[in-house]
Amino acid sequence: MTLLxxxxxxxxxxxxxxxxxxxxxxxxxxxxxxxIIVFLILESLPVLNHIGLTRFFTDxxxxxxxxxxxxxxxxxxxxxxMICSVLIATxxxxxxxxxxxxxxxxxxxxxxxxxxxxxxxxxxxxxxFWGLVVLVPAIGxxxxxxxxxxxxxxxxxxxxxxxxxxxADASLAKVPTSYLQGATALGLTRWTTIYRVVFPAAKSGLFxxxxxxxxxxxxxxxxxLMVCGxxxxxPKSLFDPMRTLTANIALEMAYAxxxxxxxxxxxxxVLMGAIVLLVAVAEVISQGKIYD
Numbered sequence: 001m002t003l004l005x006x007x008x009x010x011x012x013x014x015x016x017x018x019x020x021x022x023x024x025x026x027x028x029x030x031x032x033x034x035x036i037i038v039f040l041i042l043e044s045l046p047v048l049n050h051i052g053l054t055r056f057f058t059d060x061x062x063x064x065x066x067x068x069x070x071x072x073x074x075x076x077x078x079x080x081x082m083i084c085s086v087l088i089a090t091x092x093x094x095x096x097x098x099x100x101x102x103x104x105x106x107x108x109x110x111x112x113x114x115x116x117x118x119x120x121x122x123x124x125x126x127x128x129f130w131g132l133v134v135l136v137p138a139i140g141x142x143x144x145x146x147x148x149x150x151x152x153x154x155x156x157x158x159x160x161x162x163x164x165x166x167x168a169d170a171s172l173a174k175v176p177t178s179y180l181q182g183a184t185a186l187g188l189t190r191w192t193t194i195y196r197v198v199f200p201a202a203k204s205g206l207f208x209x210x211x212x213x214x215x216x217x218x219x220x221x222x223x224x225l226m227v228c229g230x231x232x233x234x235p236k237s238l239f240d241p242m243r244t245l246t247a248n249i250a251l252e253m254a255y256a257x258x259x260x261x262x263x264x265x266x267x268x269x270v271l272m273g274a275i276v277l278l279v280a281v282a283e284v285i286s287q288g289k290i291y292d
Contacts, residue, residue, distance in 0.1 A: 040269045047262035056266060062232045062248075064260035071267060073234045077242035080149060080235065081224060082217040085156035090210060093164030098194055101172045113169065120162035128226035131155045136227055143239040147229030150238035155223045160213040167212060171205025172198060211278050218274055221246040245271055 051069065059070035096116075100109040131151060140146025175198050183193040199206070221244075229241020230251060243251075245267045253264055 037272060040265055040272055043265035044262055044269050047259045047266060050259055056263070064252075064256070064263060067259075069259075069263045069266075071245065071270065073232050074243050074245045074248050074267070075270065076234055077149065077228070078218065078244040078246070080242075081152045081156055081228070081244060082214060084153045085160060085217050086210070086214050088153070088157045089161045089213060090164055093161050093209070093213075094168045094206065096165050097168035097172050098198075100169055102190060102194060102198075113166075116162045116165050119158075120166065124159065124220060124223045125226075127155055127159055128223035131223060131227040139239070145229065145241065147227055147241050148239045149228065149235045149242050151227040152224045152242070152244070153238070155227055156217050156220060159220060159223060160217050163213040163216060164209045167209030168202075168206055171202040171209065174205070175201045211281060215275055215278050218271065218278075219246060221250050225250055 047069070051067075056069050056071045059068045061068050062070050062073065096112070100112055104112065131154070135154060136146040136148075136151050139148060139151055179197050179201055180193060183197045188196070224244050225247040228243065228247065230243045230247060231241040232243050232248075233240065235242040249264050249267055252260070256264055
């Protein structure tokens with residue numbers, strides 16, 4: 001009993017140091033996020049004080065040299081590209097993870113995972129270059145001009161697919177074996193087991209993967225800049241060129257001054273707000289408050 005107490009007392013200071021180190025690192029991460037938000041707000045204040053917030057959604061167009069700052073076409077283009085790519089990539093990624101975990105031979109599943117990991121590591125500019133050289137001309141033959149919303153959707157789908165596929169694969173792998181054994185004992189078919197047992201057990205990880213892929217789709221810049229045409233307009237069809245908020249910042253920040261520069265920081269603030277919303281949704285999901 002004395003030996004047990006001495007070991008406990010000896011280990012306690014080490015545990016205390018670890019706790020304080022983790023708290024310090026957590027505080028640093030939180031401070032960085034807060035500083036970024038504060039920086040965006042401070043840089044956005046000049047134009048917000050000058051013209052207000054509503055004009056960013058009510059002006060006739062985006063033309064900072066003429067004092068017009070409508071972000072709506074670019075915000076809508078960003079949301080369309082993000083939503084469509086997520087709707088395409090999510091079922092493909094989840095079903096590919098199901099195939100790897102429950103249907104594919106071990107060697108095939110291992111090779112597939114290595115290929116997906118390789119796909120996740122390709123730089124975005126390489127995706128954009130491939131889209132510009134191969135995808136855009138192919139779309140242009142079907143429906144000119146080529147650079148378009150559908151090109152951006154296709155590129156984003158390929159880019160976010162590894163995120164949802166790898167997260168879904170890891171989530172399905174963590175489902176307890178006892179759940180599968182119990183389903184087998186009840187005589188459930190393989191697909192019924194996956195749909196009724198595995199998916200509910202892995203829902204938290206699947207939704208986290210959805211949030212991660214959505215965040216990447218919102219924040220992607222270089223690839224969509226290269227294939228979407230960069231025309232500030234509301235796309236009326238999938239083949240119309242358009243511009244996203246991230247592409248707008250990348251294109252104009254180098255020469256923007258005054259209210260124009262500040263308006264670009266408002267674009268960044270809007271994107272940050274979208275990311276904060278995604279993180280909030282992810283937190284709710286991680287606590288099991290959805291679909292319980």
